[in-house]
Amino acid sequence: MSHLRSLDWRRGAIALAAAGLATSCTWEPRRGEPAEEKELVVTIEPRIPLLATYPCSSCHATRTPQPERHPLKEFHAVRTFDFSHGDDTFWCYQCHSIRNLDQLVTATGALVSFDEAQKLCTSCHGDKLDDWKRGMHGLIVGEWNGPRTKLSCPACHNPHHPRYPTIEPEKMPETIKPMTPFGAK
Amino acid sequence: MNGCHTEPEAAGALPLPDARAGQLVELRRKGETSRRDLLAGAAAAAATATAAAGCDITSVDQFLQKHYSELTDEDKKQIFARLEAQVKERSGVTVKISDPQPIEGVTFGYALNLSICNGNRRCVEACARENNLPNHPEEMRYIRVLEVPNGAFELEKSDPYFEGEVPKSGKYYLPVQCHQCANPPCVRQCPCEATWKEPDGLIVVDYDWCIGCRYCQAACPYHARRFNYGAPTIEPDRINPNQAYLSNRIRPVGVIEKCTFCLQRTRVGRFPACLEACPTGARKFGDLNDPNGELRKILATKRVYVLKEDLGTIPHFFYFFA
Numbered sequence: 001m002s003h004l005r006s007l008d009w010r011r012g013a014i015a016l017a018a019a020g021l022a023t024s025c026t027w028e029p030r031r032g033e034p035a036e037e038k039e040l041v042v043t044i045e046p047r048i049p050l051l052a053t054y055p056c057s058s059c060h061a062t063r064t065p066q067p068e069r070h071p072l073k074e075f076h077a078v079r080t081f082d083f084s085h086g087d088d089t090f091w092c093y094q095c096h097s098i099r100n101l102d103q104l105v106t107a108t109g110a111l112v113s114f115d116e117a118q119k120l121c122t123s124c125h126g127d128k129l130d131d132w133k134r135g136m137h138g139l140i141v142g143e144w145n146g147p148r149t150k151l152s153c154p155a156c157h158n159p160h161h162p163r164y165p166t167i168e169p170e171k172m173p174e175t176i177k178p179m180t181p182f183g184a185k
Numbered sequence: 186m187n188g189c190h191t192e193p194e195a196a197g198a199l200p201l202p203d204a205r206a207g208q209l210v211e212l213r214r215k216g217e218t219s220r221r222d223l224l225a226g227a228a229a230a231a232a233t234a235t236a237a238a239g240c241d242i243t244s245v246d247q248f249l250q251k252h253y254s255e256l257t258d259e260d261k262k263q264i265f266a267r268l269e270a271q272v273k274e275r276s277g278v279t280v281k282i283s284d285p286q287p288i289e290g291v292t293f294g295y296a297l298n299l300s301i302c303n304g305n306r307r308c309v310e311a312c313a314r315e316n317n318l319p320n321h322p323e324e325m326r327y328i329r330v331l332e333v334p335n336g337a338f339e340l341e342k343s344d345p346y347f348e349g350e351v352p353k354s355g356k357y358y359l360p361v362q363c364h365q366c367a368n369p370p371c372v373r374q375c376p377c378e379a380t381w382k383e384p385d386g387l388i389v390v391d392y393d394w395c396i397g398c399r400y401c402q403a404a405c406p407y408h409a410r411r412f413n414y415g416a417p418t419i420e421p422d423r424i425n426p427n428q429a430y431l432s433n434r435i436r437p438v439g440v441i442e443k444c445t446f447c448l449q450r451t452r453v454g455r456f457p458a459c460l461e462a463c464p465t466g467a468r469k470f471g472d473l474n475d476p477n478g479e480l481r482k483i484l485a486t487k488r489v490y491v492l493k494e495d496l497g498t499i500p501h502f503f504y505f506f507a
Contacts, residue, residue, distance in 0.1 A: 136479055136482060136486075136487070137466065138466045140466075141461065143456070144451065145291075145454050145472065156464070156465070166350040166351060166352060167303070167305050167464075168305075168350055168351075169305045169306040169330075169347070169349075169351050170305065170306035170307060172329070172330070172345060172346050172347075173320075173325075174346060
């Protein structure tokens, strides 16, 4: 008697499962594929809030732009920055728009916001664009299967000297003695 | 006692305390190899033997009278409460121990960009903080960053204790931590099943089951396991209160521990601590089963290699160049 009852219960469960499958198979992702995939929100960290002296036009509105290379004066001379990006042919207006100092400019003359600096950087460094878009290059903060924020190029690479600086490493405690010759001192 | 326990003739001449033991020995003689098969066989045999007595033992669990049943949620709650109370008593810190479960259909993987890694060891330090690694009696770190001469592939030429500004010219940096192998040599060595592979690919240790024999440590070709030679102590202000039973809860003396890809974070969607701490973006973490994920794209399009591939450990930790 108890056997019969359990069998009935199982049949009911199978029928329910089949009905669920029929209604759900049109939209549910395949088993093993994360359901969050479609809701993945990727934002790019805005840059302008991090810029201490933005907008540039607050000073440059009263100054005449000088398209030729010359020693920097006033503010830019005080805040000396090491410029080592590209060769001698590079000058401010290679990347900053001479028409609108609050915008960046690509080689084709298109204006780009400081918040979308990656568009300017990758107009030359195109090989990195694909990697960055797919998440293979650059920092990502947030969740591995949820909303995340991508950091744009200038978050890590100073645009004026893009090589990543050398830094002091954290100390490794000497108490960790490897058992194997691998890495032995 | 009920009728199921009385089997007068089954034990034969052997001086065993129980008739069931006699049946187990008999089955072993017949060439049964697996313990599980043995138990299942014993249960079936017992069912047959006792059918005449009117009992209907049908499952292994019934045969073993639930002596080996899994912990219920209530049992787990009690264990977590005991461990939390222990930490509170010893260090005065209120911690929360949880047991996040593997996410179905997910296999965790890690990829590290060797072209970018500059050996700054921020990952090492963040890992120590997140995972409550002791700094007494022995400072412990899960990740070792090896400084290897360019072009060299012999890890014995590497230096894990390098100092001074990095990166140095003529060197590359190779961080090594647990590779969460698909074919883990450490798990095979464990004599007491205290370490195992979870469904999401993570190799974990139950610190309360570990007997401290260190066979797994000797078996690991990546030197990823650490042993608590003394009672590990951490300053109360360094204790991370977000703890998981199988990962970063504070360990007792005499047990093995290792990197678990921060399962207390990753199983709830967060990135591992080492990845979040990396200032260069060299570390990539995700689901290997997700065909659109970063990891699968890296594996498909980059020059990827695994450490000591010839050993057949099939790591879930990849190094790539980009």
